[in-house]
Amino acid sequence: MSETPLIGGATLAPVDSRLAGARIGVVTFPGTLDDRDAVRAVRLSGATAVELWHADTELADVDAVIIPGGFSYGDYLRAGAISRFAPLMTKIVDAANSDAKLPVLGICNGFQILTEAHLLPGSMIKNDHLKFLCRDQVLRVENNTTAWTNAYAAGEDITIVLKNQDGQYIADEKTLDALEAEGLVAFRYMGGNPNGSRRDIAGISNAAGNVVGLMPHPEHAVEAGYGPGHTGTDGLGFFNSVLNTLLGDK
Amino acid sequence: MPRIVVDVMLKPEILDPQGKAIVGALPRLGFTAFSAVRQGKRFELTVDGEVTEEILAQAREAAETMLSNPVIEDVVNVEVVAD
């Protein structure tokens, strides 16, 4: 028997004061679930996580924002429908659309909120099989030029966690064609479409590349031992990417 | 093609979490006129051809047995809409 622990501890990225200076906001709505995971992911990447509350009216000088997964307002009415009207969301939408192009990442419920807020096109409906599905999911990185994907290689396959009930991405054909033509499909499902999403789309970005939304969860794949296959850390690239963007490295 | 609309609502005495969340959110958007909200389901069943009495009876039965859960829901409406 080998004496090596099978999983690592919460090893922090090398302390780099430039990284720690980056303030990444993580928004909590009533019913948000993956906020603590997103905070941990930010911390593991070396940046400083700033907790934001949906009712806040200021963005607390953050350099980027993550809208994490969960069931904000229970997913009642429609996933993301009620959260979209939160005071902080107005600020986030304005900042994302401003010249400063605040980087915004919407994960799962966060993606749903971003579409409800019209920061990203399309919408999510119930999975075609109508069930909640939790599994390790392979994604292809289709666009590695966004604020949240530049640490990946174009065409790279990554494994992160998929878990949702309303994950079927839909948009009209014109929108889908435009997304494809402009290269705004950020991620596609590999190894079988898990929910009926049009054109296997798992995540998209806006034209400026600062806003990215996806259904699967990179924040659950940042620490060996607690992610896909007991070892996966493919999700770290999201957080490293935004640091590259903020530090002007990419 | 004619359709039969079936409306299903949670029984009045049953908690409706969705309606509760909606009624809480409406005033924040300035919609202050509503004291309660209940959210139910609307089914549209398409019929190829004419809606006979027999087909309407099928719809009513489907509404009671499959489209609604009689333990917690009521069928509040079954009607034909032509268009």
Next chain:
Amino acid sequence: MPRIVVDVMLKPEILDPQGKAIVGALPRLGFTAFSAVRQGKRFELTVDGEVTEEILAQAREAAETMLSNPVIEDVVNVEVVAD
């Protein structure tokens, strides 16, 4: 107390996974008359007092902005029911 009913359906061009599951299951229970099923939402908004034009306008606006997502859904009906 009067209520305003708001009906919301997925746009016709969007495939409705719930409707599809239902239309697949109906024949197994002997309900063979229906060629398609779509499942939407029905909201009942309770108004304390009279339903004025202004309140109805509020309901219409709430229906368009919050109760439906115009990217995928249509508001097919807003009407007052008294009882």
Next chain:
Amino acid sequence: MSTESAKKFNMDTVANAAITPDVELPWAELGLKQNEFDDVVKVLGRRPTAAELAMYSVMWSEHCSYKSSKNHLRQFGEKVTEEMKKDMLVGIGENAGVTNLGDGWAVTFKIESHNSPTMIEPYQGAATGIGGIVRDIISMGARPVAVMDPLRFGAIDHPDTARVMHGAVAGIGGYGNSLGLPNIGGEMVFDSVYQGNPLVNALAVGVMRHEDIRLANASGKGNKVVLFGARTGGDGIGGASILSSESFDNSKPSKRPAVQVGDPFAEKVLIECCLELFKGSLVEGIQDLGAAGISCATSELASNGDGGMEVELTSVLLRDPTLTPGEILMSESQERMMAVVSPENIAAFEAVMEKWAVEYSWLGEVTDTGRLIIKWDGEVIVDVDPRTVAHDGPVYDRPYARPEWQDALQADTFTGSVQDAARPSTPEELKAAMLELVASPNMCSKDWITNQYDRYVGGNTALAFPDDAGVIRVDEETGLGFAVATDANGRYTFLDPYHGAQLALAEAYRNVATSGAVPMAVSDCLNFGSPEDPDVMWQLAEAIRGLSDACMVLGIPVTGGNVSLYNQTGTTPIHPTPVVAVLGKFDDVARRTPSGWAEDGQAIYLLGT
């Protein structure tokens, strides 16, 4: 406040009860036996009011009072050594037991049943089962961190099994996933003995710092009693409309729902809200509202405290304004908590409620009278010694005897994999038997279920399905954590209840040990038929005796659990199914061992006998 609605009832007050001793009361319809009703009258020295009757009838029910099992359950408290108790911070009797994990951390866990609600409405029944057990954990002062769900359904090819199973699994997922609690394990057994009585047991685990442990007691005269969370509706009091006799006017009581619909969003908010209360030390005592609702919360808080309590029932926020006082006392509405708050913390308490948009109402205060007084619009409708409601219920020594058929059952041996076939002897037969085994519904992959559960949320899940135990990291710095496994085998227990229960414990113990954890504590859910059947009562008595003996041998104490009786269709009981959960400790979860072969070339050993 609601004096308007208060006027609608012509109250059966304590004063009224004293002068009208001969009023007929529906005690039998409420499930009380003649001797039990006589006891109530003796305890009170007068006939109970309608509201008091409501309280005694729910609190003295089998479900709340453990009247048939109490005499046997004592063994869990008696067969323990000092050594076994060394890590036990809170034992049986509180909402959930608490075990010391070290480094100032504590872990609390408990398993409970929600069997019959699931039969009636599978989705909501199972969902509210998760909701209920999670509130037990919160009320200890802990943050819930994981759930598990041992399940038993009827034959896989019976038409009703799909209804129950699909609904229950979706409900467990729907509620647990929405709470952000990883589901880290469970069981799935199909057997026709559970056709009319599926078993949905739900387990929750929570963690806390030692100083955050909260107990359900109301102490300190002048401290305020508050009810918060969901409004009170007519849920779970279907049979109680007969209490209409408490209102002597003609207005018919409205329909009362027989099933409860859960609101997981409300519960998630309640969790965060309670944790914020604990962090600010804003509550003196806290109790979740489960079965028996306000009856249970007020009487338990008051009787565990050092004084009494006085509350005004018209202050309860209602979802249904037509509820009568008795119904309000019995309502099982979900997602509610009751707390005791000292006057100087009221403002801070209210600020937390406002932040999370949780509704609350102040009901009354802690007194030093030793009495639980409940008023309706100022009139006293309940005046009792809370202990008599919460703790001094009836206890039965039900007759039991080894069934005559037990010998025949044990003599009926099983010879092969295919019924009536001989033991496989050729390689081909062995292969066929093997394939039949792995493809059987009880042995096949459980992915269909587990894929519907979130096992990742929280980022601390070190092991979940398909491993033998679920493992959660508690402290990121040190890697401190715990493992939990649940096991039961109804068929073994049917053959031999004493050893069957022990086997369940041994299996859960092994599953925890093989994950690399040190087993520390046990919680159990005893699913049996009717205790009024001496055969069943024998099974129950033997199972408890077996389990408690085995706990002594293994050196780990039972810290809590639940008994679910009357799981039978007509006179046919389910197989006796004691579900046993074992909790173990890791100094560092990095050392946990997954099941399955990790690398080519590793040697395979078979240990044990």
